[in-house]
Structure formats: C-alpha cells, structure tokens
Amino acid sequence: MSTSGKVIKCKAAVSWGLNQPYSIEDIEVAPPKAYEVRIKILATGICRTDNNGTTGVMPAKFPVIGGHEAVGIVESIGEGITTVKPGDKVIPLAVPQCGICSACISPKSNYCEKTDITGRGVLSDGTSRFTCKGKPVYHFMNTSTFTEYTVVEESSVVKIDAAAPPEKVCLMGCAFSAGYGAAINTGKVTPGSTCAVFGLGGVGLSVIIGCKSAGASRIIGVDINPRKFERAKAAGATECINPKDYTKPISEVLKEMTDNSVEFTFEAVGHHDTMVDALASCHMNYGISVVVGDPPASKMLTYDPMLVFTGRTWKGCIFGGWKTRNDLPKLVSDYMAKKFDLDPLITHVLPFNKVKDGFDLLNKGESIRTVLTF
Ligand code: APR
Ligand code: ZN
C-alpha cells in the first residue's frame, strides 16, 4: 500500500535536550510539501558532529533528530520536484546546493546559504515535518537521518548510482567528502609533499585518503589515542605519532622528523589548541594548514599572528569544498570504480536501534565510524 501523501509512523532517535542522549521513539513524519522529498533511510554513519549537536558544541534546536551522513531511497516527492523520483537511491545533503545563492552561483565556493549550522532546525517554511508525543521535533543540519523516514528540501538531496552499497557510501554524506575534499580541493596537496593530519577519526582518515590520492609521499597521522594508528595506516598514513609521547610541542617534533618540510597540515579534531598546533606545524613560509574539524560554537581563539605573518596560509572548508549536488554523484562513481576504499573508516556496523551503543563506541574512542543499518 502506497504511503505517498500520508503521515508515516516510524522509529527515530530523538535527543530531548542539551546533554540528553538519543533515545529511540515512535514519531510521525508528515508528507513532503512542495519542493520537498521524503526519504526512507537505509544506512547512516555516526559522526562527531551528531554528538556535538547534543552537547552544545554545535547549536541544535531541541527536541532534535540527529544524523546527517546517510543513504536512502526516495519514498515520495512534493509538488515541483524534478531532480529525484520515488525509488531513486539518494544522499541527503547537510550542505545543500540551492543553485541561486551567492555561494552556489560562484565557481569558487560551496557553502550554500541554506546550510543549517546555526541550529535553525526547520525547513524553509519555518516548520518541522516531525512530531513525537504531540510535540514538534526539529531537523538537524537540513537532513536528520537517525530515523526510518526523513523529509528534506530538493536542494538537500542528490541521486546516486543505484548499485552503490548504502552501508559504505553513506560516509560520503559527511566524513569522506569533508576530509577527502579538504586535501584535494582546499589544501590542494601536491605530489611528493609531506602532510600531517591531526585527529584520526572518520574525517582525519578521509583526509589521509585524499593526501594519498594526491600523491603525497609522507603522511604523518597525529592522535592522542594510539588505537587509531592501525586504521590510519590502512588508509595511507606512512607513520603515526602521539603528542603525549613527547615533552616538546608537536610542531617541533614534526619539524625535526621532517627536516622542516611539512607543507600541508590538517586539523580534523575540532579543538582550538589542535587548530593552532596544526598551523604551527606547517612550514613557516610555504606551509598551508586547513581547519576541517568543527570549531566549538561561540568560542574565541587567541594565537600568535606571527604564525601567518611569516607566510603560512590558514584555510578552512565546509564539506571539503564540494558543490554537493554536482560533485557527490561523481565521488560515488569514483568509489564504484575503486579509486579509493572506504573500509578502513568503518569499524562497526550496528542495527539502528543500537544507536546508543554507537555513541558509546565513539565517546570511548573505540570506533572510527559506526554505520547504523535499518
Ligand atoms: N590531538 C590529536 N588528536 C586528538 C586530540 C588532540 N589533542 N584530541 C582528540 N583527538 C583525536 C581523537 O582521539 C579522535 O581520534 O581526534 C579524533 C577525532 O575523531 P572523531 O571524534 O571520530 O571525529 P570525526 O567524526 O572524525 O570528526 C572530526 O570533524 O566533522 C568534524 O565535528 C567533527 O570536529 C569534528 C571533526
Ligand atoms: Zn545555495
């Protein structure tokens, strides 16, 4: 029986307020309005940002359905939708591509004005499509994928190859694209170069994959959790170091290890101190440092401007610089053509109802990516 045009009752992981873990609830998902798409989620990764959304590091409107790294199948479409149809395999887009804002019309940018990193929590008409126990429940980062069904705007969804495996390419909805693009598009890593990557979670490992495919000859992984080293090496790190093993600042350690030749550094932790460490660790003159981790909301950072005065370049990127609707289908095709492997990133696959276990693994430092399947 078709569900099109009807409210769907299903399960979703809801956080009811600041520091409240996600709990599985029965929710109602309204049909898509004009220019909206309702999606049945097949697989979703757990990203640090989903945790940041409940702890206040990233703004969110509560109660909220988290999740933003997924693959699904279009269940139904609202009026006016032309780019996807029911049955299409799709990736929901935390960074939309509306096609008409200043960022979308410039070939130099991808940070669409519709992106919700400020915790608006609603679709363009100012309302949510979710309810639970009679109350509205809000969207997260234009996507909300910790649910059997979600509703997104057309600008926040793209069709991908129907043959792509959901439990792998869901990572293209965030970690992989953000990290890989940071190396390829933002840092523009060059062949033969030396790179250092701070933070060896799903995002950092994706930076490593990007550095490797750009032809870097030395890729040094930096993490305070040595349990991350094995997977980082599987992704392409040539060596890994733990700042806790040294008394000197890590920038000095890297300088000595490389004869002062680290050209590219990447911060994939999301902490101010590692952002400055990564900046200080690239070559004082020609070095390029890229901020990939989400900075903590509303917190200021002090640093010695001498670090940039001498010539270093400090850059950031949202979602690896990709124009999501144009570029994600091509990245999926590259994966299908075996240009890179996502397996080093995936440490756990759990059924959706084990979402809480997935967050425990993340917070204990035991996982890289946990993928939840439906
Ligand atoms: N120095 C080096 N590594 C650190 C430090 C530090 N001081 N503190 C934490 N780390 C490591 C953790 O041990 C972990 O392996 O950083 C890694 C971060 O990985 P995850 O928590 O799995 O985060 P991930 O999902 O990869 O996201 C990284 O990008 O999307 C953003 O919000 C996300 O800011 C976060 C960042
Ligand atoms: Zn736009």
Ligand code: ZN
């Ligand atoms: Zn993410």
